[in-house]
Amino acid sequence: MNRVAVLKGGRSLERHVSLKSGARVEEALRRLGHEVLPIDVDIDLVSRLSAAAPEAAFVALHGRGGEDGTVQELLEALGIPYTGSRVSACIRASDKVLAKHAMRDAGIPTPDFFAFSETAFKGLGVAQAVPAITARLSFPLVVKPASQGSALGIKFASSPASVPGALLAAFSYDRKVLLERYVDGRELAISILEQNGEPAALPIVEAVPEQEDFYDFESRYEIGRTRFVCPAELDSELAARAAKVALDAFQLLGCSGFARVDLMLDTSDGELYVLEVNPIPGLTETSLLPQAADAAGIGFDRLIELILAAALPA
């Protein structure tokens, strides 16, 4: 039995999901016999952690501050063991631009992209290069804030006229955005879980949109709007190839414990592309990592136990 602080909530835009993930983790930890200290992360985090002196922190935070290395850095400073990836991996994975550059350099396929900061638009007149950029990526293209998170701020641009508006929306969430080639195909999510120090891919989840909301990312993760199939119906060669690509991305970015890798399977040529690596994927009732673990015969409690075990000193 351990005394475990569950860090949840916080101030990111994904606070709502994080509170749900956190609550579910707390229940599991209690069932596993641990002493649980729930902490809704706020300005008093340091004093609460110091007072509680937990043996480990379960980081159930999503989005800015929780998933990008910030809270991990603090936990390092306080000497508290914590779940999931270390600081540097969180920084690399949560910044899509860093992650995509690393993947491209290492030969892991990721859709072509260009990324710019607000400063570049203001100081270098990048807008005038947009026609050249869109010519290279071709329409439709996807515009995203660089910091990883939910579907917020992700827009399709189907014509030159819609690019500035899509950029503006993405800049509402981050000072850096990327324009990415749109891959038409199947959406695959591959969760990676470390067991006994060895990361392995769990069964693949496919997100199948039920309705014609092709251009509406925001509705994709509503129950009823998207059907999740696990394990995804893929031939074994393709499934193995996808798992390897996901595992390569996980290791390249230096992730540990667990993560979820989102891929696109281009249906025209069978190519796989990594979109992003989520260092702390959702752990709610409808989240994909718990589904994938379940399909591998790992119940939620066992999943939480494994994630915690990877964090605790041997």
Add this chain to the structure above:
Amino acid sequence: MTAPGPRQTRSAAHEIERYAALFADRTKVMKSSAMRDLMALTAREDVISFSGGLPDTSTFPPGFFTELMSRVASESCAKALQYGPTEGLESVRERISDVMAAEGMDVDPDSILPTSGGQQAIDLVCKILLNPGDVVIAEAPTYPGAVPTFCSYEADVIQITMDRDGMKIDELETTLARLDSEGRRPKFIYTIPNFHNPAGVTLSLERRRELIRIAAERELLIFEDNPYGLLRYEGEPLPTLYSLDNDFVIYAGTFSKILSAGVRIGWLVAPPPVLAKLVLGKGSADLCSSSISQYFIAEYFASVAWQDYVRSLSELYRRRRDVMLDALAEHLPREATWTHPEGGLFVWATLPDYIDTTDLLARAIEERVAFVPGRAAYVDGRGGSSMRLNFSGVTEDEIREGIRRLGEVVREQVALYSTLSGEVSPRPAAASKRTSAAPASQAETSAAPPHAAPPGQRDNTNVLPLTRKRAG
């Protein structure tokens, strides 16, 4: 304190599949989770939120509340703690009749059905009238709280554009003619004629008459939702649709804005056959509205001149409205327009169409200010560049500071957009650039720069987003 009991660990995947198969089709029509997540953040303490629809209940004297409730306890304890009739307490129906009389309506208390808030009134009307696929006509934008209700009854909602005089009647007639040609007939026309939520506009007298004429000619029901009618801050009251012709009007009112939203008591008035069905519908929904609330209301009306409190609220909200309108004129760029409500709780602001207010909300929350993104008031994806701003539940200082923050975010977006679209010399933030060509008749306070006129009033014909065709 009860500790959470040990729950069986169930299979996540199977759980999801099982529930997904169980959900009714109507649950598929839901607000996006993204907007819900954002709205959850607006409740943070350091955020100045214009997103509520809240009356300011801090104006109600606590001592008086205590007095009323102890009278309920000492005089009607057993009854207040008991179920009541589905049709509501007679004393409450009589008081509702008084409140309606104050707006020029002569209503027999027996034709009134108290409901659990105005929201239940909407739900009950949908429940007894709508089959899946039935057409409902509403305004564009419409009450954001009605959208999920219409959707949950699987209505085909057609929204009619508004201008500063409310619903555009010519567009309504065109729509009705088109529906006719398709052999379809709307079940009702939902309208908030006074100080519209969220649009902040009032249906003109001429249009009220036209609407009644159309309803009579085509034998259509009008569903008049009038939560704010008594909260008028300027101008002369207009007759309600119900008072113009009660044959074709279902009327909904509420105590939420003139007394308390917490008592959850609203009401419906309808033609007798419709009322009978509504009573059955209410019986199956909740048997009766809260007896405690109804006794409280009866005591309240027996104890005071209720109109004094409404007047004091109107005075308070009028000042807050004025502060908000002044602050908008001072801080929003010239590209923005907004409505000038003569009453009610809301201003509807529209930004340039390249600004998506759902995304803007993310930026605004960072600057600790919040609003309702306009899309919540549409079923068809319109409203993306508009927002609803509530002024009744926020103090004057908060309004000034909140609108200042909002203005900063919007000006930044306007400037950034011109940069992003490649304008060589991006225009500076616009507040200081406003022209003095606007009408000079606008009342200005010392807070507003002398050359600034509220742009929302400058363009009288375009206070609401122009018509765009419904997405097909």
